Amino acid sequence: MTRPPVLGVPLNDAKTDDLYLDLTQSNQRLNSDQELGYEVLVGLSSLPKRLPSHLIYDDRGSELFQRIMGLPEYYPTRCEEQILRAYAREILNSVAKRPFNIVDLGAGDGKKTMILVEEAQRMKVDFRFVPIDISAGAMRGLVSRVRTEHPDVAIQGLVAEYTAGVRWLASQSDGRSNLVLFLGSNIGNFDRANARGFLSRLWASMRVTDRLLIGFDLKKDIDRLLAAYNDSEGVTAEFNLNLLDRLNKELEADFDRSRWRHFGTYNVFSGAMESYLVSMEHQTVHINRLERLFTFEPWEPIHTEYSYKYLPADMDSLAADSGYRVEARFLDQDGWFSDDVWAPIKRPVEADLSPAE
Ligand code: AVJ
Numbered sequence: 001m002t003r004p005p006v007l008g009v010p011l012n013d014a015k016t017d018d019l020y021l022d023l024t025q026s027n028q029r030l031n032s033d034q035e036l037g038y039e040v041l042v043g044l045s046s047l048p049k050r051l052p053s054h055l056i057y058d059d060r061g062s063e064l065f066q067r068i069m070g071l072p073e074y075y076p077t078r079c080e081e082q083i084l085r086a087y088a089r090e091i092l093n094s095v096a097k098r099p100f101n102i103v104d105l106g107a108g109d110g111k112k113t114m115i116l117v118e119e120a121q122r123m124k125v126d127f128r129f130v131p132i133d134i135s136a137g138a139m140r141g142l143v144s145r146v147r148t149e150h151p152d153v154a155i156q157g158l159v160a161e162y163t164a165g166v167r168w169l170a171s172q173s174d175g176r177s178n179l180v181l182f183l184g185s186n187i188g189n190f191d192r193a194n195a196r197g198f199l200s201r202l203w204a205s206m207r208v209t210d211r212l213l214i215g216f217d218l219k220k221d222i223d224r225l226l227a228a229y230n231d232s233e234g235v236t237a238e239f240n241l242n243l244l245d246r247l248n249k250e251l252e253a254d255f256d257r258s259r260w261r262h263f264g265t266y267n268v269f270s271g272a273m274e275s276y277l278v279s280m281e282h283q284t285v286h287i288n289r290l291e292r293l294f295t296f297e298p299w300e301p302i303h304t305e306y307s308y309k310y311l312p313a314d315m316d317s318l319a320a321d322s323g324y325r326v327e328a329r330f331l332d333q334d335g336w337f338s339d340d341v342w343a344p345i346k347r348p349v350e351a352d353l354s355p356a357e
């Protein structure tokens with residue numbers, strides 16, 4: 001089955017006028033195939049070639065990530081579960097003075113969040129669980145599972161972009177504070193500049209009584225890092241290579257997996273684990289729905305993912321630069337991972353700054 005090209009299709013109903021054509025309205029919006037198409041076109045036209053890491057998470061990619069979280073080498077999940085179990089009450093006390101929402105950005109299967117949710121239930125405080133995810137399918141799955149397994153938990157799923165969801169919650173005048181969770185070292189996907197940008201944007205959506213619980217993977221023995229991203233069962237390799245299958249399916253590309261290998265490496269200077277797909281020979285790939293051929297040289301890489309590792313001082317400066325005060329820092333027993341509680345610093349708007357007459 002061949003579907004039409006995704007790029008360069010005609011725009012519909014531009015607003016017309018005697019004087020000009022207004023293209024700024026809804027006719028410029030892209031559908032999800034077009035969004036994917038442009039991201040792939042731009043990434044594979046760049047040098048060095050790259051693909052944005054969020055593309056890894058189609059249904060199969062998300063399923064593979066759930067398997068990664070269960071791998072013996074993938075320590076972050078177990079470290080963070082240990083932290084949440086040990087400090088759940090202290091974390092919740094940062095917002096529990098009034099009714100609050102436990103707002104989860106990127107809940108996945110919700111397993112880690114349920115540690116906090118169950119502790120909040122034991123504390124008999126007034127709270128709701130508010131997962132936010134851009135995928136309606138993932139949200140439907142999570143909400144129905146929580147409803148059956150924890151029928152007494154008040155849950156309100158939001159299908160939204162993260163900061164739009166938090167902004168909407170802050171605009172509700174229901175007197176609830178928000179404990180915003182950004183767990184699992186998801187911040188590690190951003191380089192330092194974009195991490196600041198993302199956290200500043202989130203800051204703008206938070207009120208002074210809200211708190212951010214954010215997970216950081218810490219700098220540690222390089223061998224341990226390398227093992228976590230090059231596991232012995234090859235699940236991480238499969239997770240990375242699945243991106244090629246996705247492009248084959250959704251954009252009608254003809255990537256041949258056997259000509260590619262996964263490579264995970266650690267850059268000590270930038271502090272990032274980096275993942276690549278490396279072309280093992282000269283090859284040309286046709287991406288039908290982009291109407292393009294892409295050529296790969298032998299050993300040419302496509303960069304697919306960053307996972308930045310932090311020193312405590314890196315976390316301190318990131319917090320300060322994006323407008324937060326570090327209220328608490330909780331490490332696991334090995335000191336490999338941290339869940340930080342950050343409070344947004346807000347300066348009151350001066351009533352009138354104009355000079356007196
Ligand atoms: C979901 C971004 C936190 O960086 O550790 C795991 C993704 N990639 N193994 C991470 C991932 C390869 C993961 N995050």
